[in-house]
Amino acid sequence: MDDSFDPAKSRNPELVANTVETWLGNPFSRFMIKVISGKRENGEHRIEWIFKKFSGLINDSSDETIRDKFAYRVVEFFLEKGAEPFGITFEEIKDVMKDPVLRRALRNVLDGIAYFGVQRPQTTYAPFLVVWNLTKQCNLRCKHCYENAGPKPSPDELTTEEAKKVIDEFYDIGVVAIAFSGGEPLLRKDFFELAKYAADKDFYVSVATNGTLISKDVARELKESGVQYVEISLDGFEEEHDEFRGIKGTWRRTIQGIKNCVEVGLDTAVATTITKHNYKNIEKLIEFVEKELKANRFLAFNFVPTRRGKDIIEQDLEPEEREKIQKLLYSKLKSTDCRVQTLSTAPQYARIAIQDENGPAVFTHFTSQAAMNVKGKARTLGEFIGGCGAGRLYCGMEPNGDIVPCVFLPIKLGNIREQNFMDIWRNHPLLQKIRNRNEFKCNTCPYLYVCGGCRARAYAYFNDVQAPDPGCIHNKKYWDILKRGGDIKLYAYK
Ligand code: SF4
Numbered sequence: 001m002d003d004s005f006d007p008a009k010s011r012n013p014e015l016v017a018n019t020v021e022t023w024l025g026n027p028f029s030r031f032m033i034k035v036i037s038g039k040r041e042n043g044e045h046r047i048e049w050i051f052k053k054f055s056g057l058i059n060d061s062s063d064e065t066i067r068d069k070f071a072y073r074v075v076e077f078f079l080e081k082g083a084e085p086f087g088i089t090f091e092e093i094k095d096v097m098k099d100p101v102l103r104r105a106l107r108n109v110l111d112g113i114a115y116f117g118v119q120r121p122q123t124t125y126a127p128f129l130v131v132w133n134l135t136k137q138c139n140l141r142c143k144h145c146y147e148n149a150g151p152k153p154s155p156d157e158l159t160t161e162e163a164k165k166v167i168d169e170f171y172d173i174g175v176v177a178i179a180f181s182g183g184e185p186l187l188r189k190d191f192f193e194l195a196k197y198a199a200d201k202d203f204y205v206s207v208a209t210n211g212t213l214i215s216k217d218v219a220r221e222l223k224e225s226g227v228q229y230v231e232i233s234l235d236g237f238e239e240e241h242d243e244f245r246g247i248k249g250t251w252r253r254t255i256q257g258i259k260n261c262v263e264v265g266l267d268t269a270v271a272t273t274i275t276k277h278n279y280k281n282i283e284k285l286i287e288f289v290e291k292e293l294k295a296n297r298f299l300a301f302n303f304v305p306t307r308r309g310k311d312i313i314e315q316d317l318e319p320e321e322r323e324k325i326q327k328l329l330y331s332k333l334k335s336t337d338c339r340v341q342t343l344s345t346a347p348q349y350a351r352i353a354i355q356d357e358n359g360p361a362v363f364t365h366f367t368s369q370a371a372m373n374v375k376g377k378a379r380t381l382g383e384f385i386g387g388c389g390a391g392r393l394y395c396g397m398e399p400n401g402d403i404v405p406c407v408f409l410p411i412k413l414g415n416i417r418e419q420n421f422m423d424i425w426r427n428h429p430l431l432q433k434i435r436n437r438n439e440f441k442c443n444t445c446p447y448l449y450v451c452g453g454c455r456a457r458a459y460a461y462f463n464d465v466q467a468p469d470p471g472c473i474h475n476k477k478y479w480d481i482l483k484r485g486g487d488i489k490l491y492a493y494k
């Protein structure tokens with residue numbers, strides 16, 4: 001496992017934006033990518049091999065075929081020519097290519113362009129990220145749980161051997177990151193075995209957890225097994241958190257879990273689902289996360305009324321409230337005084353970032369310091385990455401192997417036990433609908449490609465993945481119609 005990957009140092013976003021714009025947006029380049037992609041005779045992916053050789057990690061050329069040699073020369077030429085307009089040096093590119101996660105990420109993007117063409121926003125060859133709900137089992141009973149988790153696992157969850165086979169399959173197609181979630185993923189007895197198995201294959205491994213089971217030893221084990229990023233849910237201060245999570249004493253255990261992760265040096269984020277219940281306390285909570293917990297990131301989760309969340313739909317924010325929170329988060333992100341990175345899963349965050357010419361760019365749920373520093377190219381890159389990544393850059397997987405476009409959008413697309421994953425990813429009609437922004441009902445919005453609205457919220461309110469996200473301030477008219485309709489779930493948009 002090479003743990004040298006530091007998203008904060010990565011120049012990859014600039015590379016991707018410029019590569020796409022300057023070099024790849026024409027039929028000849030697409031043809032050339034097809035020529036260089038595919039596998040070598042030893043089964044290795046040629047693009048990854050080229051990047052490895054380019055960065056000096058391979059010196060032996062005895063097993064190279066003519067096609068390998070040709071492909072290498074083509075990429076070398078492009079990178080040499082490209083280095084200058086990319087604004088990065090040749091040596092820097094070499095350095096970037098030493099990182100196995102970035103090599104696979106770039107392979108995924110290039111293969112995606114070869115297969116789907118250059119798009120706005122882009123669909124990658126395979127999902128960049130899979131959020132894998134490992135189990136339905138949970139030790140808490142949260143009101144907004146998107147998984148309807150309970151005290152027992154479901155009987156049809158993937159076994160350890162099946163889960164490892166899935167990791168192998170994801171590796172082969174070029175998935176870059178796996179986020180284990182649940183239920184409570186740490187309740188699975190094989191959690192560390194699976195995390196290590198994925199990390200050893202150079203996946204970027206993260207875990208989303210309620211934090212209550214993270215003792216100091218568990219935090220250490222997380223680190224040792226190769227987990228690179230831990231996201232722990234916290235719904236506010238003690239009283240509101242315990243009320244929301246359904247069990248008294250949870251807050252204290254969660255806080256300890258966060259502190260333990262920070263102490264062992266794990267990249268730690270606090271994730272808070274923002275509802276009417278807690279939104280007035282968010283500024284104080286950010287301060288607490290920064291000063292007391294010392295986590296690296298505060299991630300504001302957009303509330304999606306799905307599964308158990310449907311029962312508390314009245315907790316959803318008004319568009320004005322959501323806008324206010326996003327602006328607060330963004331002002332903190334801009335501020336040099338605030339040490340914690342404040343991000344949001346609301347895709348409108350990308351719109352707010354782009355509206356501010358001087359602030360950092362934010363393109364989707366996950367970002368890096370380098371991406372945030374992109375200036376000038378922000379719009380191009382923003383439209384390439386595209387805000388909501390559901391079914392395009394990312395998908396979810398249920399404990400039994402059901403594939404969903406997003407864990408908040410529980411529409412079964414197929415099952416990994418029964419079908420070839422790539423068949424689902426390439427051909428499922430619902431994914432094609434989700435990827436076609438021009439048909440979205442907010443298609444007159446100038447930020448359509450940068451944001452796209454949350455497809456899970458659109459579906460939850462309108463039963464249509466191309467409907468408007470009624471939480472956006474630009475879609476307030478739809479929100480008002482929903483409100484006037486009385487039954488917010490049944491009202492159709494016009
Ligand atoms: S109208 Fe749609 S695309 Fe535009 S900012 Fe709002 S949610 Fe995003």
Ligand code: SF4
Pocket residue numbers: 345346347365387388389390406407408409453454455456457
């Ligand atoms: S549908 Fe899109 S914006 Fe909404 S939670 Fe999923 S990935 Fe995020």
